[in-house]
Amino acid sequence: MADNNTFDAIVVGSGISGGWAAKELTERGLTVVMLERGYDIKHGKDYEASNKPVWEYPHRGGRTQEMIADYPRLKRDYPLNERNLHYWASDKDNPYTETKRFDWFRGYHVGGRSLMWGRQSYRWCEEDFLANAKDGIAVDWPIRYKDLEEWYTHVEKFAGIQGSYEKLPQLPDSHFLPAMELNVVEKDVAAKIKAHYNNKRTLIIGRTAHVTGPLGHSPQRTNCQYRDMCWNGCPFGAYFSTQSSTLPAAMATGKLTLGINSIVKEIIYDKETKKAKGVRVIDAETMQVKEYFSKIVFLCASALNSAWVLMNSATDIWPDGLGSSSGELGHNVMDHHFRVGASGEVEGYDDKYYFGHRPTGFYIPRFRNFGGDKRDYLRGFGYQGSGSRNGWGREVAELSIGAELKDALSEPGGWRIGATAFGETLPYHDNKITLDRTMKDKWGLPVLNFDVEFKENEKKMRVDMKADMKEMLEIAGVKNVREYDNDNAPGMGIHEMGVARMGRDPKTSVLNSNNQVWDCKNVFVTDGACMTSASCVNPSLTYMALTARAAAFAVDELKKMNV
Amino acid sequence: MDRRELLKMVAAATGGIVIGGEFFLAGCKNPEAGTSGKDFADSDIAFFDEVAETIFPKTSTPGAKEAKVGQFMTVMVNDCYTEDDQKAFRDGKAAINTACDKMHGHDFMKASPEQRKAVLVSFEKEVKDHQEKRREFMKEQDDLEKKAQANGDTNFKRKTMSAHYFTMMKQLTILGYFTSKEGRTGATRYEPVPGKYIGDYDYKKGDKIITSLS
Numbered sequence: 001m002a003d004n005n006t007f008d009a010i011v012v013g014s015g016i017s018g019g020w021a022a023k024e025l026t027e028r029g030l031t032v033v034m035l036e037r038g039y040d041i042k043h044g045k046d047y048e049a050s051n052k053p054v055w056e057y058p059h060r061g062g063r064t065q066e067m068i069a070d071y072p073r074l075k076r077d078y079p080l081n082e083r084n085l086h087y088w089a090s091d092k093d094n095p096y097t098e099t100k101r102f103d104w105f106r107g108y109h110v111g112g113r114s115l116m117w118g119r120q121s122y123r124w125c126e127e128d129f130l131a132n133a134k135d136g137i138a139v140d141w142p143i144r145y146k147d148l149e150e151w152y153t154h155v156e157k158f159a160g161i162q163g164s165y166e167k168l169p170q171l172p173d174s175h176f177l178p179a180m181e182l183n184v185v186e187k188d189v190a191a192k193i194k195a196h197y198n199n200k201r202t203l204i205i206g207r208t209a210h211v212t213g214p215l216g217h218s219p220q221r222t223n224c225q226y227r228d229m230c231w232n233g234c235p236f237g238a239y240f241s242t243q244s245s246t247l248p249a250a251m252a253t254g255k256l257t258l259g260i261n262s263i264v265k266e267i268i269y270d271k272e273t274k275k276a277k278g279v280r281v282i283d284a285e286t287m288q289v290k291e292y293f294s295k296i297v298f299l300c301a302s303a304l305n306s307a308w309v310l311m312n313s314a315t316d317i318w319p320d321g322l323g324s325s326s327g328e329l330g331h332n333v334m335d336h337h338f339r340v341g342a343s344g345e346v347e348g349y350d351d352k353y354y355f356g357h358r359p360t361g362f363y364i365p366r367f368r369n370f371g372g373d374k375r376d377y378l379r380g381f382g383y384q385g386s387g388s389r390n391g392w393g394r395e396v397a398e399l400s401i402g403a404e405l406k407d408a409l410s411e412p413g414g415w416r417i418g419a420t421a422f423g424e425t426l427p428y429h430d431n432k433i434t435l436d437r438t439m440k441d442k443w444g445l446p447v448l449n450f451d452v453e454f455k456e457n458e459k460k461m462r463v464d465m466k467a468d469m470k471e472m473l474e475i476a477g478v479k480n481v482r483e484y485d486n487d488n489a490p491g492m493g494i495h496e497m498g499v500a501r502m503g504r505d506p507k508t509s510v511l512n513s514n515n516q517v518w519d520c521k522n523v524f525v526t527d528g529a530c531m532t533s534a535s536c537v538n539p540s541l542t543y544m545a546l547t548a549r550a551a552a553f554a555v556d557e558l559k560k561m562n563v
Numbered sequence: 564m565d566r567r568e569l570l571k572m573v574a575a576a577t578g579g580i581v582i583g584g585e586f587f588l589a590g591c592k593n594p595e596a597g598t599s600g601k602d603f604a605d606s607d608i609a610f611f612d613e614v615a616e617t618i619f620p621k622t623s624t625p626g627a628k629e630a631k632v633g634q635f636m637t638v639m640v641n642d643c644y645t646e647d648d649q650k651a652f653r654d655g656k657a658a659i660n661t662a663c664d665k666m667h668g669h670d671f672m673k674a675s676p677e678q679r680k681a682v683l684v685s686f687e688k689e690v691k692d693h694q695e696k697r698r699e700f701m702k703e704q705d706d707l708e709k710k711a712q713a714n715g716d717t718n719f720k721r722k723t724m725s726a727h728y729f730t731m732m733k734q735l736t737i738l739g740y741f742t743s744k745e746g747r748t749g750a751t752r753y754e755p756v757p758g759k760y761i762g763d764y765d766y767k768k769g770d771k772i773i774t775s776l777s
Contacts, residue, residue, distance in 0.1 A: 053744065055742055059638065059639060060635075060738065061742075083777070180760060184763040226757040350768075353765070353773070355759070355773060356757035356773075357754075358760045391772055400683075400687055401680065401683055402617075410771050
């Protein structure tokens with residue numbers, strides 16, 4: 001075999017998890033090829049729209065009928081827009097089938113969704129890792145908070161997470177850069193909530209992966225400039241992405257090779273050694289099939305695609321794919337359920353405003369089913385929201401047209417504050433993805449079928465998600481509070497998890513406590529697929545920590561000749 | 564680092580690309596290409612410019628005409644509206660002329676700014692009634708859709724009802740104006756690179772909104 005096809009490690013995918021795998025493995029001395037199915041986007045210079053004002057878009061950032069027709073799935077939410085459409089995967093080239101509706105919004109390019117993620121970054125708490133065992137559902141996590149704690153710190157120091165130290169049991173503090181600021185109205189509402197609920201409920205700044213202070217190890221990254229342009233890729237490198245952060249670190253080792261347009265079709269499994277030898281790849285542009293070989297494989301293709309790769313691998317031994325012996329591969333699909341909450345008007349503060357475009361809002365950590373609280377459903381939810389003055393898009397009923405209307409809309413309106421809840425979903429075995437061989441994608445590969453739904457526990461939780469926000473706002477003196485439940489299909493949270501879960505027993509889980517596939521120990525899955533439960537906080541920081549932990553373990557095992 | 568330095572840095576980081584109206588996005592057609600028969604004539608654009616200018620006239624800040632809102636309306640209607648909405652919008656032109664003729668004895672383009680305003684203001688009640696009807700219609704469709712979903716009927720297709728053409732024109736004027744270079748730089752405090760966030764910032768009546776690049 002040709003030398004340029006053989007590496008110590010193969011990393012499949014270049015998003016948040018893949019980027020971390022590449023960085024950690026190369027820094028620990030391994031030669032690595034990172035295979036990305038899509039095209040390259042170079043930091044800074046390929047962020048075509050990062051300095052583009054709204055008026056240079058013919059539809060001012062909106063969507064055309066042609067776009068709506070071309071993107072039957074993406075049109076279901078905000079990703080279908082004129083600003084960063086080229087960052088979202090084509091529905092035409094990458095179809096999928098739905099037994100039940102599932103919104104799957106993908107990023108097929110270097111950096112994956114690390115370029116367009118929401119950047120919210122929260123640690124899980126001890127309770128999150130204990131929850132399945134306590135509730136007697138699904139399977140127990142094979143690790144606890146203390147197993148991950150040092151790895152959270154490790155990734156936070158490098159990624160740069162801004163936030164405030166709060167000492168909350170349900171939301172452990174990260175290693176923080178200086179916190180962004182709550183605005184004057186948010187601070188006031190925070191104080192009233194804190195006083196009323198006797199510190200049981202708190203409103204804090206939303207923790208995000210933005211640079212707000214010195215990050216000595218990454219001189220290419222500078223502080224957030226508060227431009228409101230994150231979604232286009234940040235030329236300042238102010239938010240964490242593969243491009244801004246892990247890729248330059250991995251490249252600096254001289255040990256990383258980046259393979260673009262490389263769709264990993266399957267893992268090459270060796271029956272004799274019971275290990276993976278490498279991967280088989282289709283070149284997205286030439287359709288040529290190529291093989292790469294390695295001692296270990298890190299599967300970080302995004303949760304559902306990592307499962308897809310496994311399902312397509314070693315089918316001569318396991319008809320349902322590599323890692324399917326437990327019967328759990330592709331099952332337990334989770335996302336967060338959201339789009340439910342409340343908002344209202346804030347009186348006064350006419351003499352107050354804010355300067356700059358803050359890339360985060362506030363966060364209200366979980367308080368339900370925690371610390372003595374007990375509800376008629378399991379788990380909990382947190383809120384993400386913000387307070388702001390109304391802009392030019394508001395309705396001004398009393399001024400129909402003319403100079404008065406123009407002048408009025410050129411000034412800020414009254415203050416509003418509101419928040420939407422993000423709730424934990426449970427892992428249900430019958431929420432599943434399967435290979436649908438009746439449909440093929442652009443490259444002739446079978447597609448995924450989705451059979452996923454939210455169930456009773458989520459529905460019950462939504463009642464509180466709506467009512468609790470209304471109550472808190474009213475207690476804070478907010479007027480005309482309106483609650484809402486806009487419903488959402490699974491997937492819309494873009495937090496896909498669970499399809500190759502970690503566990504303690506190969507009979508009931510796909511991965512062990514070190515993210516190794518039980519059936520094939522030199523394959524590691526460290527993206528959302530590995531999650532045994534969902535927590536209610538945004539998951540990306542946990543993928544980073546799990547990936548770094550698994551990478552360190554893998555390198556140790558290689559040294560000990562165990563894999 | 565001052566703002567000028569930062570802007571230079573942005574330009575450097577983006578490879579100094581000067582982006583001016585090119586259409587790098589797949590599926591986004593050039594509004595000036597004139598590809599289909601549904602394109603508007605220059606006289607239409609002039610007409611919509613005057614409607615927009617009546618809604619947002621020039622004062623100490625730029626007017627809608629200066630912000631080329633007429634042209635913007637036609638691009639949005641052609642590319643972003645459904646066929647039903649396009650028809651409703653197009654019919655609006657004739658309706659405005661008819662109303663103007665009835666009120667002033669000549670069509671809208673010949674009317675004075677005051678006459679134009681009187682015509683558009685006269686739609687207010689009609690618009691309100693239409694909005695009320697449309698709200699009810701959409702609620703009905705919501706209910707039907709929910710019922711269909713509950714019955715497992717996957718063939719259900721929502722019916723739509725267009726907004727009143729004047730609502731469309733007013734919305735497009737507001738959107739087009741505040742997202743135009745002239746409107747944003749002339750009528751708001753445009754801060755493309757604030758460099759910091761101040762959460763407690765003094766405000767007095769008359770201060771403009773603070774806007775961003777996006």
